Amino acid sequence: MNAHRPLLLGLVHTCAGLLAVGSLAVTLWTGLEGRGAALAFGVLVAAGEGTRWNGARLREAAPLAAAGALSYALLGADAGQPTRHGVAQVVTVVLTASLLGSVPHIARGQGPTLDHLARRVLTVGFVAVCFQPLYNRGLIADWVGPAYALLLLALLTLTALCDAVLAAALAHARTGWPFVPVLRDELRAVPGIGTAVIATGAVMALAVAVVGLWALPVFCVPLLLAQLSFRRYAAVRATYRQTIASLARATEIAGYTPCGHARRVAALSQAVGRDLGLTEPELTVLEYAALMHDIGQLSLVDPVPAGATAALPEAEQRRIALLGGAVVRQTGVDPRVAVVVERQADPYGEQPLAARIVRAVNAYEEKARDGGPGGPLKALEELRLATGGEFAPEVVESLARVLARNRGVTRWGYPQAFRYWEPRLRGAGGDGRAV
Structure with missing residues (x-):
């Protein structure tokens, strides 16, 4: 990690920890206000965390818990009677309920990460600070x-935007991905499940x-149904990737x-594409094209030694690429994937940029694989020398x-980011989310 990345990660976790500890201390000192409401919203948040989905890389894996937490932070009256709980109680109830709801997941080794809890505490604390003092002082009566x-x-929209910035910062700190493209993807995800959370x-x-x-x-049922539908959609996409x-x-x-x-x-193409600022849909096309970039070799009578197409004559590379694109088109995959495959030579x-990435990364992998202990450095130098016309x-x-x-690299010089992408490429379960 760069020096500023662990500092940023520590800063976010420290702020969340101080807010959580301070809120718990204040709540223990003053006692609970409106215990019925605190219990009801606590049960809702705990149930939402209990039904969170760890089977895919989702921006919001527990939308019901998020909606319940935000709703409690914005609770002004209960059946016409004003409430008196404050910011500290909101944070304490939400954090306690989140931890209780996560017990089954923790028992299975799939508990929420510190980043997830830090985001929950900070976003709920933010909206509570914006609303509770105004309501309790009668400024919006x-x-x-x-x-x-x-x-x-x-207030909820502003909170969603702040949460997107926080999520992007945590992803940048964890992975080193460029902040601006990650933030753009987070903001693009807000109108999806984020809109349902805000509205609910x-x-x-x-x-x-x-x-x-x-x-x-009554009012949490629509979001619960939306969550189930989103699960089915994500399951279909996971099957498609497999x-x-x-x-x-x-x-x-x-x-x-x-x-x-x-x-x-x-895996390496994904890391390069993210570094170059590709969006999530573009990264998906890149992933599929990189997985299938050699599919055209199945049409060859005699296999290329070690599958090293980068060393073949240009005409032969182009023929294999065109054959691969034709095969991809027959599979029913997104036509953009076929374009990348057939134009990589x-x-x-x-x-297109995706084809440039696949070509360069494929050549690097082949050269590094056969270059012995110094293969990665030698392969990268060869690619740099060929940037005049080939890469x-x-x-x-x-x-x-x-x-x-x-x-920290693997045997062939692949970045630690490969450990993040490999489960997705295998179609394995697990959260997989870096934040």
């Missing part, structure tokens, strides 16, 4: 009807203010390429940055 509802939505949090706070705590089980990964292994099973070659190229000035200079420099940023 005259805000009724649409004005009050818009205030809650505005506001509606539950408004409903409890009018009809009381019985509104909670199918592509299995298809990519056909060249290994047939003896055309070394074992694990496609996965290694895909074109001059880099005519290639895109910006891709080679990005590859160098990725390798330099992750000084």
Whole structure:
């Protein structure tokens, strides 16, 4: 890690820890206000954490818990009666409920990370600080009807944006990925499940203010159904990725390429693509294309020795690439994947960025694999010498940055980021999320 990255990570965790400890101390000193509401919202948050999904890399794996926590932070009245709980009690209840709801996951070795808990504490604390003092001091007592509802939505929207910045900062600190592209992906994810969380949090706070705590089980049902639907969608995508990964292994099973070659190229291509600022949809296309970049070799009568296509004549490389693109088109995969596969042997000035990345990373993997102990450094130097006409200079420099940023490397010089991507490429379970 760079020096500022562990500092940033420590700063976020320290702030969350101080807020949690301070809130717990204040709550123990003053006691609970509105114990019924605290218990009801605590049960809701705990249930949401209990149903969190660890099977995919999701921005919000426990949307029900997030909505319940935000709703409690914005709770002003309970069945028409004003509440008096403050910021400290909100943070204490949400943190305690989150930990209790995570016990089953912790028992299975899938508990929430410190980053997840830090985000939960800081975002809930932020919205509570914005709302609770205003309500308890009567500064918004005259805000009724649409004005009050818009205030809650505005606070929740601001909180969602702050949470996106926090998530991007944690991802940057953990992985070294460029902050701006990660933040852009986080912001693009907000209108999805984030919108449902915001809307549900506001509606539950408004409903409890009018009809009381019985509104909670009624208004959390739509979000729970949305969460189940999202699970099914994510499961379909995971199956789709597993199918592509299995298809990519056909060249290994047939003896055309070394074992694990496609996965290694895909993992390093992902890291380079993220360094260059590709979006999540573009990274998905890049991943699939990197996995299937050698599929055209199945049409060869005589296998290329060790599957090293980078050393073949340009015309032969192009023929294999075109055959591979034709195979990919027959599989029903996104046509953009076929374009990347069939154009990976074109001059880099005519290639899309994803094809440039696959070409350079594939050549690096082949050269590093056969170069012995000094293979990675020698391979990178050869790629730099060939940037005049064979490999895109910006891709080679990005590859160098990725390798330099992750000084701990595997046998072939692959960055520690490979440990993050490999379970996804295998289609394995687990959270996999870096934040």
